[in-house]
Amino acid sequence: xxxxxxxxxxxxxxxxxxxxxxxxxxxxxxxxxxxxxxxxxxxxxxxxxxxxxxxxxxxxxxxxxxxxxxxxxxxxxxxxxxxxxxxxxxxxxxxxxxxxxxxxxxxxxxxxxxxxxxxxxxxxxxxxxxxxxxxxxxxxxxxxxxxxxxxxxxxxxxxxxxxxxxxxxxxxxxxxxxxxxxxxxxxxxxxxxxxxxxxxxxxxxxxxxxxxxxxxxxxxxxxxxxxxxxxxxxxxxxxxxxxxxxxxxxxxxxxxxxxxxxxxxxxxxxxxxxxxxxxxxxxxxxxxxxxxxxxxxxxxxxxxxxxxxxxxxxxxxxxxxxxxxxxxxxxxxxxxxxxxxxxxxxxxxxxxxxxxxxxxxxxxxxxxxxxxxxxxxxxxxxxxxxxxxxxxxxxxxxxxxxxxxxxxxxxxxxxxxxxxxxxxxxxxxxxxxxxxxxxxxxxxxxxxxxxxxxxxxxxxxxxxxxxxxxxxxxxxxxxxxxxxxxxxxxxxxxxxxxxxxxxxxxxxxxxxxxxxxxxxxxxxxxxxxxxxxxxxxxxxxxxxxxxxxxx
Ligand code: ADP
Ligand code: MG
Ligand code: ZN
Numbered sequence: 023x024x025x026x027x028x029x030x031x032x033x034x035x036x037x038x039x040x041x042x043x044x045x046x047x048x049x050x051x052x053x054x055x056x057x058x059x060x061x062x063x064x065x066x067x068x069x070x071x072x073x074x075x076x077x078x079x080x081x082x083x084x085x086x087x088x089x090x091x092x093x094x095x096x097x098x099x100x101x102x103x104x105x106x107x108x109x110x111x112x113x114x115x116x117x118x119x120x121x122x123x124x125x126x127x128x129x130x131x132x133x134x135x136x137x138x139x140x141x142x143x144x145x146x147x148x149x150x151x152x153x154x155x156x157x158x159x160x161x162x163x164x165x166x167x168x169x170x171x172x173x174x175x176x177x178x179x180x181x182x183x184x185x186x187x188x189x190x191x192x193x194x195x196x197x198x199x200x201x202x203x204x205x206x207x208x209x210x211x212x213x214x215x216x217x218x219x220x221x222x223x224x225x226x227x228x229x230x231x232x233x234x235x236x237x238x239x240x241x242x243x244x245x246x247x248x249x250x251x252x253x254x255x256x257x258x259x260x261x262x263x264x265x266x267x268x269x270x271x272x273x274x275x276x277x278x279x280x281x282x283x284x285x286x287x288x289x290x291x292x293x294x295x296x297x298x299x300x301x302x303x304x305x306x307x308x309x310x311x312x313x314x315x316x317x318x319x320x321x322x323x324x325x326x327x328x329x330x331x332x333x334x335x336x337x338x339x340x341x342x343x344x345x346x347x348x349x350x351x352x353x354x355x356x357x358x359x360x361x362x363x364x365x366x367x368x369x370x371x372x373x374x375x376x377x378x379x380x381x382x383x384x385x386x387x388x389x390x391x392x393x394x395x396x397x398x399x400x401x402x403x404x405x406x407x408x409x410x411x412x413x414x415x416x417x418x419x420x421x422x423x424x425x426x427x428x429x430x431x432x433x434x435x436x437x438x439x440x441x442x443x444x445x446x447x448x449x450x451x452x453x454x455x456x457x458x459x460x461x462x463x464x465x466x467x468x469x470x471x472x473x474x475x476x477x478x479x480x481x482x483x484x485x486x487x488x489x490x491x492x493x494x495x496x497x498x499x500x501x502x503x504x505x506x507x508x509x510x511x512x513x514x515x516x517x518x519x520x521x522x523x524x525x526x527x528x529x530x531x532x533x534x535x536x537x538x539x540x541x542x543x544x545x546x547x548x549x550x551x552x553x554x555x556x557x558x559x560x561x562x563x564x565x566x567x568x569x570x571x572x573x
Pocket of ligand 1: 036037038039040043060061062063064065066067068
């Protein structure tokens with residue numbers, strides 16, 4: 023067996039591996055099923071071409087486009103590698119040469135289009151020639167929801183089963199759904215060794231802000247970038263319309279986009295966005311697939327995404343041209359509650375829900391990061407990095423404080439009140455506010471009453487939000503967000519661990535009226551139903567509930 027590092031230099035003429043390549047090559051050489059997700063231009067081809075040369079036998083490469091296959095075969099041949107393609111574009115001589123090389127056992131890489139798998143002789147051929155590895159390029163073509171779906175990719179899973187050889191799949195599409203579909207359809211549901219690498223987009227400035235007055239925050243952000251193309255991602259369809267309207271009133275060219283619109287209208291927005299300079303699209307996540315505009319200068323999130331993968335894909339639409347691009351993500355306790363309850367209320371099996379909570383935790387960890395955001399982000403994708411100098415926390419380091427004492431007081435208040443209350447009431451107890459609710463419940467007699475007077479209510483709000491963000495406290499979906507302590511908080515409560523939190527420099531999300539402006543007609547029935555339900559439950563259980571939404 024040839025050593026991969028040697029071949030890297032002698033055959034390909036490269037001095038070093040790109041990030042991720044070496045690990046992927048190793049996994050493939052170990053005969054593991056492998057899924058590698060790397061951005062376009064990251065160097066995926068090498069990850070199957072190199073292993074193909076290190077071993078005996080043929081590597082079969084499934085690729086969706088004849089042009090891609092031809093390019094790769096040509097450059098491999100120029101490097102002295104025996105490679106060939108069986109495509110409908112071949113001349114008879116080309117096909118003859120491929121078969122001859124196969125017969126003589128010389129061919130190392132055999133490229134073919136997925137459609138070829140449908141023809142009767144193919145399976146026998148691939149068995150006869152001693153296929154050692156199946157490499158699937160552009161593996162997202164197996165996803166039915168993607169815009170590149172190729173039905174014949176569905177035959178690949180069968181091919182793998184029948185040949186009993188490892189499979190290595192490659193794509194630049196990083197979202198979870200596509201990944202899950204690849205695992206199901208190509209690997210028969212057995213999780214392969216997965217690599218997600220080389221994802222840094224250094225030109226994209228990362229920033230998060232606690233929701234204060236979200237509409238104003240978005241208007242300010244867009245206002246400072248007038249005339250630049252941007253996207254505002256919103257959590258609801260109605261919000262896209264409300265915000266687009268507000269932006270137009272502020273003198274921007276803006277329109278909305280969501281899945282509830284006629285296909286024709288959506289298409290109209292896509293075309294306008296592509297062609298016009300400086301258009302702002304306020305959109306749900308329905309906007310994205312197939313947008314290929316290189317000069318999107320900014321992406322803002324009016325609501326928190328559902329996972330770190332989704333977030334990164336959404337902001338990744340900015341600055342494809344490599345020029346500086348900016349992002350701003352707004353989030354607050356309401357986002358955490360919403361996302362948690364969406365997971366809890368979904369029909370997914372328990373392990374899937376746990377995985378979804380973990381993915382949300384990763385994003386919340388990024389939102390509440392205490393140092394360079396890009397380091398947090400890239401480490402999630404398995405990349406080590408230096409502080410980036412291009413994120414809000416590198417621009418202005420967060421003020422940190424040892425919050426062990428505060429967190430323990432908060433946890434104690436949660437436990438002493440039976441894990442039945444939201445942050446507002448708990449903060450009243452901690453700061454010694456003698457509200458009617460505190461008196462009614464006798465909470466002014468608790469040992470925790472008033473023990474947190476050293477911090478302001480706003481500061482306590484930030485502590486609770488960060489505790490939720492770190493999954494030390496979780497809103498109970500069955501009790502309208504009453505906070506429960508998680509296992510993760512136990513070591514802090516017991517005094518076995520300390521914790522450092524950020525001191526918010528902005529005011530906490532106290533301005534309820536501002537939030538109200540973003541509650542539209544579509545949300546209104548839902549809100550009043552929720553409030554009625556909450557009141558009924560409060561009456562029945564005599565549990566005064568914490569009001570999340572504006573009254
Ligand atoms: P992808 O398929 O991930 O989009 P490619 O495999 O087409 O990327 O590679 C993109 C470019 O990077 C190619 O020009 C390739 O020659 C180059 N490349 C790949 N690996 C290396 C490396 N280790 N060192 C230098 N250049 C590389
Ligand atoms: Mg490629
Ligand atoms: Zn940074």
